[in-house]
Amino acid sequence: MTETLLDKDGVRLTVEGDTATVTLAVPAKRNAQSPAMWRMLTEAGRVLPGTVRVVVLRAEGPSFSAGLDRQAFTPEGFDGEPSFLDLARGTDDEVDAVIGAYQAAFTWWRRSDVLTIAAVQGHAVGAGFQLALACDLRVCADDVQFAMRETSLGLVPDLAGTKPLVGLVGYARALEICATGRFVHAAEAERTGLANLVVPAAELDGAVADLAAALLAAPRDAVVETKALLAGAAARSHEEQQTAERAAQTRRLRDLAGLAD
Structure with a gap:
């Protein structure tokens, strides 16, 4: 049975079993984003x-x-x-606090206890691109068009999208994408790692459902530990990563043996 937990300001959250769906629901405006939408995205998390x-x-x-x-x-x-x-007229601390609140809508998707998949079709521009980047994985329709347009408007991408973009495509390509504001189409997105999978638009929902089912096949605790290991790998040395692997495996072995605390 599907349960609707939230449906307000262009955001709908439904839950069915161990899978939740967050839907951007303002198609007449191409799901353009606003502070009210960001508050509801934060609330969904x-x-x-x-x-x-x-x-x-x-x-x-x-x-x-x-x-x-x-x-x-x-x-x-x-x-x-x-x-x-009006925001621009505030103090540095006031502006920082407001932007920090906006960023909360884009940061919970990477938490360790869930795996998140963005199903992306058509335009994913600016804040839309950054919202897709907020997720762990991206399945894209073959008509997808990513673009980071903030620089073209005299701004910078500030919704937590710069770090995952650099992590996926590297510094030089990320700089070129952001500084030019150009569109990244499906073939390039798949080739550079922005998209985990590209499918015909009519097959997008089915491909996402198949991926979700595959992610649910492994025991939850093993997936949580693995996600944490991979998420922290870039910030650790080889030796630190090996230490983290040993500690995680120790926890898993004890859990499987029924010896967990």
């Missing part, structure tokens, strides 16, 4: 049941997300929200 092992991020309509709603740059901004022009 907060209310996610502990039984969930896999989270799928998807979007209604032909585009995953066209990025930040340009209304943010108007003097009026969004109803009930400070405009970005």
